[in-house]
Amino acid sequence: MSQTQHALHDALNGTAAKKRLKRRRLSDHTAKYSISVGGVSIIFAVFLIMFFLLYVVLPLFIPATMEKRGAIPVPGGIETTTLHYAVDDYKEVAVRLTDSGRVIGFNTDSQQVLLDQTIPLNGATITSFTLINEARNQFAYGLSDGRVLIGSIGFSISYPNNVRTVTPSIDWPYGDQGKPLIQGSIDRLAVRDSASRMMIVVQSDEDDLLTIRTFNKSSSFLTETVELELDSQAQMQTAFDAEWLLLGGRMRDLVLVSDKGQAEYYNIANIHAPELLQKVRLVPAAEAITDATFLTGNYSMMFATDKGRVLQWFPVRDENNDFALHEIRQFQRHTQPIHAIGVEDARKGFAVGDANGQFDLFYSTSQRHLGGERVSEAAIKMIRMTPREDGALIETASGELISYDIDNPHPEVSLSSLWSKVWYEGYSEPTYTWQSSSGTDDFESKFSLTPLTFGTIKAALYSMLFAVPIAIFAAIYTAFFMDKQTRQWIKPSVELIEALPTVILGFLAGLWLAPYMEANLPGFFAIILVVPLGIIGFGLLWSKLPERVRISVPVGRRAVLMIPVIIFLGWLSLSLSTPIEQAFFEGDMRHWLTDSAGIDFDQRNAMVIGFAMGFALIPTIFSVAEDAIYSVPAYLVNGSYALGASGWQTLTGVVLPTASPGIFSAIMLGFGRGVGETMIVLMASGNTPIMDVNLFEGMRTLSANLAVEMGETEVDSSHYRVLFLAGLVLFIFTFFFNTLAEVVRQKMRRKYGSL
């Protein structure tokens, strides 16, 4: 072996070489596995988006879960009837009020009694009871000597030795002697108050005479107490055997309800002249009402029947501004008589308990049944929902007080409340409404995605109306007629639009185009007529020119030739604005629209969006359609020419049919982009969630809504999850259209491959 061979052998098989080989193999394997793991995890991360959206949205549609925490004998025994339970925020301590005047505070688990008092009755007996405010645990007793005694339960929290201790107390905010109202005993009683006023309606036991009194609250700064000063009083005779007096939170609706299901509805805004608005049967003759109460907000009335139904009624205003009670919706799971309704303090949910011991949770706005179970063999007598809607106290006829833990975070959302018309409190008819927040506590959230989806599609469609003709025609020309040199700079310049930040387009649309369009409205409509006519006119004129001139601009350069013509036609249309206004629209089209044609006009409207967003969609549609037309095989075109077809005839007869799937996918892509565009609509659409196809009104889209509301919503609230649902809808929408476009395009590619 020569020395060279030896060295070669060493280099290839020596220990150093082996080591090196080993190292290289190792690094090859490392690269393979790390890239695979990295690649898979990045792809996974990309798909995480979809699953995360689902993960946030799903809890909206999960029913409530209930779990029994324990049962204790009813404190104080069931010889006396319970009037009300008050529960603290942590559902540790409850207070039971009985019709004998006892007030018993106790721990709901350990039964330890924390408070045991008898209210100062002064020899009288309790003849009636009403709740003034559930959330504040404020209530009123009507006594046999004609007095009304107003009290409230408070819970004070202290932390001795770092252990939370809740101490219940009873308080008499207007004195513990009560207000004498009538001579005899008070049979029925209704009390409402606001920050400055209180209204009390009482019915005596002897006749159907109602006494109504209103008080002004005057607070004394020295003693920090609130006094009631009599404002006015009146009496009202009815010929009606009322079982329930329902006084609405606005202190103007008084509804008398009998257990047979009859109701009389009075307007007592002026208590001296009460007005009977309506006599109505709430239930069919064979059915009887077993309980009646208000939902939170004291607007909706819930009537339970002996057939297991719960009906929701509330006053509805008609065209003449007259109010009448309407049945809004009903809830039913079983057929046993319902004995108790327990309403939630801070939202529009409620629970019912029936004679069979069955407990069911409902929500009014979404008309959802959220869960239920048979909690006892005995009939349910009373239900009290805990203040944070996370539990319930259920008293049964067998003397048990059962406490339940309930997990019910998102009852206000259901498929029907998201997508169908919902009859909201205070509305005169069922509507699609998006109104996610408001200043008041007892606000009913209105989460209808329909107006937002409508707005999204409206914006996208109007912009497609502008973008599709221009983009498709431009694509046809660029791909089919235009010569190579011109195409080389035209195509990138049109595609440059895609790169323009939409925030700039939105800014120009909102602050420059919208006012300009408002001032020159007829001019913009003139464009539709003037520009096409001008183009045809110019074309005809061109064909009449001598051959020498015509040949100087070949078909492939006509786009360049047209640029000054287009500028001139655009200028002409816009300068026609004022003459047209003078001739047809009494000098001002905008006023003419609202005054004479009765069309609402917003400055930031669908027309502005159509132009601005349409402009942004042009490159998307243009470049895909152009690619499709450009890649039609040349021999098809040449064959058609050879058979004597003109350029345009070849195009419509041969090229477009072949390229049509590509053009279709271009339009789908454009639509997908229009659906998701955010900044332009956010800045130039006015963002009012209305449902109107009117060209001159704005809209609110799903995407703009996300941009407006996402930042200020509380994490994991229903609103937060509904917004994520809106995002998911957008995601699915665009994903669907893009996939459709992609599949069509791939099919087309395969077809070209075979041609």
Add this chain to the structure above:
Amino acid sequence: MKTWFKKGEHWVWFSASAVSIAVVLVFGLLLLIAARGLNHFWPHPVYDFQLAQANGQVEQITGEIHNRRIKEVFDPANPSVEIKEPQLLIKTGNRDVYGLDFRWVSEKDIVDQAWTKSQGISIIERYEWGNMYGYIQALRQSGHPTLLGEAAQVGLAQAVAKSHRIRAEIRHIEKGVIGGINHELQQLRFEERKLQLAQQWDSANAERIEQRRLALQGQYGDLQASLDALYAKLKAEGEVVVRIAGDREVVIPVSHMVHFWQPNEMHLGQKVVFFFGSIKNFLLDDPREANTEGGVFPAIVGTLTMVILMTLFVLPMGVIAAIYMREYAKEGALLRLIRISINNLAGVPSIVFGIFGLGFFVYVLGHSIDQLFYDYALPNPTFGTPGLLWAALTMALLTLPVVIVSTEEGLSRIPRALREGGLALGATKAEVIIRIVLPMATPAIMTGLILAIARAAGEVAPLMLVGVVKLASELPVNLTAPFVHLDQKFMHLGFHIYDVGFQSPNVEAAQPLVYATSLLLVLVIVALNLGAIAIRNRLREKYKALDN
């Protein structure tokens, strides 16, 4: 003519016009932005207007003509008839005196419908209250006029320059030095809290931290004293007496002045110098008056930092995913599905990425990071709130499809022969990829990256949710460790446009600035895109050469 229609000639003309319309719209838009944006920097002449008033007196106002419009007003003689009245929007400045910067004036109210250039008028740009239009009368120091007339202007220029120097010093102390001390005090608070959480809080630690705190507070006191001295010096620069329209005299402290100029006395050369000077100020100054005046420097820095950070995330992610899909993964239905999905992800609305960023990065990841590592700062969130890191990550995810698709395309274009040649010479697969395939795919990767950057720089909607603010008190990059503050909120050019154009109380005054910002953003993005196109074209040439 019939055959002309029959041959479809009119359709050809229509389609040609569609291209022209698109081109006219693009360039019209760019011209509009450029004209209005640049106009913002040019010194405009100032005119005197004599306005006839209802009581027969003549009111004089002075200002720049900003805009014109035709306003429909009811004819006072015949209230049912509307007449069109040409009006001028005049920027009168002096907001502290008049309450408003702008005023619409009917041309018919102007005496003789003519106006003249004001002789020798100065525009004074101030740190507060916008511009002042008036004649510089005198320079005063501690209440006594020291210089009058022409001399006052020269003296004022020196005084303003000096006050700038003092301001720079003050700024250095306030932002740099005191900022550092505040940062250290904050760190001490955190240290205290950390020790308490770890149950190691004892008197020795307390003593140590208290001493350190006292020392810092001592330094702070010294700095405060030197600041007070500087402020006194600033005040000693005196004040300037300005006569404004209507023969009123106003006194402005020199320290409130940014600069002043006499637009009507400038010749073209001076105007050009002024023009570039204002562009420089626009690019390098801090914003003033709720972003409606001053420059956009923090927004530029914020945009750049976010984009660079995003690049750091998206480049490795995109390239690794593309290499995996092209070189390692098995071709098949699943891979096709993944490819379509990634393609489609590019079409998913950006705001969806925004809510994902907020929901996942900020609320899930950020909260967990706070719980684990920053529990001493709770309940104040560190990463559990929108910020730079999350914005960059969200944008990286948003632009990931662009980079993946572009890189894959680049990889697929590399001729098989090259790979096989490498393998035949005994290289491992990893070596082929790293030494041969990747270098050749670099232009494609660069194209994808540039397109991603262009997209990220212009995108606003997701950023509104994950970290952009109207006004950030500090830059996201500065000289305090760790230099790049991932948890900080930042300003952004695109959001600046949205915010100033739509949320500011004085939109009329802010509009020129918004056009200028738009122009800057468009220039950056168009340049990036042209760069990408150039690289793509060069790439194609290269492969053509390889194929031969």
